[in-house]
Amino acid sequence: MKKPYLAVMALAAFAIPAIAQDAPAPSPNEIVDQASTDDWVAIAPEDLLVMTLAPAADGTERKVVIQLMPAPFSQGWVENIRLLARSGWYDDISVNRVQDNYVVQWGDPNYDNPEATGEAKPLPEGLRMMGKGDYTARVPVGLISPDIEADFSPTTREGWPTPILRDAYASSATFESGWPFAFRQYPDKSDRWPVHCYGMVGVGRGYSPDTGSGAELYTVIGHAPRHLDRNIALVGRVIEGIEHLSSLPRGTGNLGFYESAEERVPIQTIRVASDLPPAEQPSFEYLSTESETFARYAEARANRRDPFFIAPAGGADICNIPVPVRRDAD
């Protein structure tokens, strides 16, 4: 794919463009394409990971770019991940598990893998241990105007462009600083959490909430497994190259683990982008979720009026309004 997957997916399968009479309503894609440059926010190279898989059988290069979760969420794990990347710990690990409509998981193939055959790789010094209290954010209220009441309508609010969405798992869901969140009681930001949408990256753990350092990571390759929200730490999302993970053969072992070492996909390196030589640093930006353009895009996702559609939905799931992310053209 040439575009980051978070760019909106076009819809009509076999739609032949009609001859324009009245101007048709713009599609969500067209709204994003018309955004001004001011609507886009640069992502710091310190917040990007570049994961390089071994080339495909036909020699194709396979790179996956991950954007790390911003403060105040999951920062202990995010710091661990930068430490693991900088210590070279991730070099020569592998993709060990691919479970259809669920997750692709990578890490040390000999760590707690039912198909392990060797010894686990020692972890570097200095990793933080995170616990049960770290799976949601408890932060000072203030960024959201306190006089806004909860609004479960899928469309936008006058004077407050952020779309507030009805949600099957929370009182409501909305966006902030480029990320999707669910709220126990919007607009109370003191109890909100990032959500398991397609492409989100999380930290594998054992039964105890204080296991899981960031050495074992996974990404979602199916319908949003939102029951994992607040149970597993989300630390980022794939913003380019997810097809190198989502199209891998499914594992035939328990939970989709590969049953033989030959099936595992080698990971050559995972690097923090700011540590790469400047010429190799990828540069990405996201559409500001606080912009009017994003509000119009989200509203159009929830109420499709472009020519293919005969019944606008009147609502949308938080995970069906992917935040547009693109390579910086500069």
Next chain:
Amino acid sequence: MKKPYLAVMALAAFAIPAIAQDAPAPSPNEIVDQASTDDWVAIAPEDLLVMTLAPAADGTERKVVIQLMPAPFSQGWVENIRLLARSGWYDDISVNRVQDNYVVQWGDPNYDNPEATGEAKPLPEGLRMMGKGDYTARVPVGLISPDIEADFSPTTREGWPTPILRDAYASSATFESGWPFAFRQYPDKSDRWPVHCYGMVGVGRGYSPDTGSGAELYTVIGHAPRHLDRNIALVGRVIEGIEHLSSLPRGTGNLGFYESAEERVPIQTIRVASDLPPAEQPSFEYLSTESETFARYAEARANRRDPFFIAPAGGADICNIPVPVRRDAD
């Protein structure tokens, strides 16, 4: 995969079984495993399609089993699909489009494909033309007890085991006869529709609602694209072998179409299972969505209490409660 994908996905990635003290709450999987044989409903072979792809590069057989949508939904298209299968029209078509986090689509590579190089294959006589009014069901009310009021709580109702779910696209969503539906105003069944969950199969069409015969089909391989509900006819769901579709390389053309004929995946045949020799007929059954077992399963999906979980969600998306389907052991 050994199990149909609709069987519930297990969760804990690296969970080491704890030593049992109090009996832990059963997982959704365990509830399904303990269902009595009476809870399972056989699927008629007339309602199953077997799609045989060309073998994989390593010689692996690739068969996909599709369960067709029951009346009163989409029956014009479903009849067309049986006619197309029985006339041999589907033989030697191909998978032409794989768009990440969206759909896999198959049909005549020369029909309205931006990458077509030849002439479209003529369709058989006798196909029905369906129109705008056929995308939702308008059927007599009666199967659901009329004295039940709408209930958006995610858990089950006393005396009425069907779970009624809060939904981002409709007043509510629930299950009937083994399928997920959204309701404009539950329990009014006169306006309800099947929903685009992972693995659902739909009919590609052009701009006009009365295009789309059933010759071009797709299945969902990503987060539920529920904005397509009521805009495209859903005619079934993949109940086995979806990994043969979901793990295909993503197309690099517009909308995920393959750019070269060599990339297309040949489909050898699509047959109605009842037309196959008895020894080759697959036999499947689904967990009755009217059973108490299903109600307990759905409730457990919405409120995970098995040992891995620290924060039960208190709700679930309709597409995150896949109806269990399995091969009949008999």
